[in-house]
Amino acid sequence: MTTTEHLTAPAARRGRALHLVDLENLVGSGSPTPEQARATWTAYRTLVQPGDLVVVACSHHAARTVWFVVGTDARLLVRSGADGADLALLDDVDLPHLVSRFTWLVVASGDHAFVPLVEEARRLGVRTWQVTGVGRPARALLRTAQIRSRLRPTTAASLALAA
Known part of the structure; x- marks a missing residue:
């Protein structure tokens, strides 16, 4: 069974969102197990509304599972190396297109690499939302995003460990 233990989301979000998801960052592992990836993705999908565009990136190590x-x-984007998923997501964003087509930019990562994009999107009038998972997000990104949420997927295995 997979549930979302705690997640705060904007109440009655209106408008389309572009979701940039670093699934490895949310899971907290460069090689997530299928169970970790499934639990995290299932919890994350609750944030996606009809009309949203979701882009997920990972390294080649996690590609098959993801x-x-x-x-x-x-x-789905794949790029390996230091900050590979971050760079793949950032390289994929066309800022003028983002501004003209989306009301929201959702960054599902805690990495500092997204700070300039979030700052620029805010400056151009796009609402910004950061979703984090396991681990500590970069303070600069926490300060930059207008809304922050923490995704905590719960799996049957983690419930058994907690008992």
């Missing part, structure tokens, strides 16, 4: 779990629910 692709199997995410399937056709999102565009």
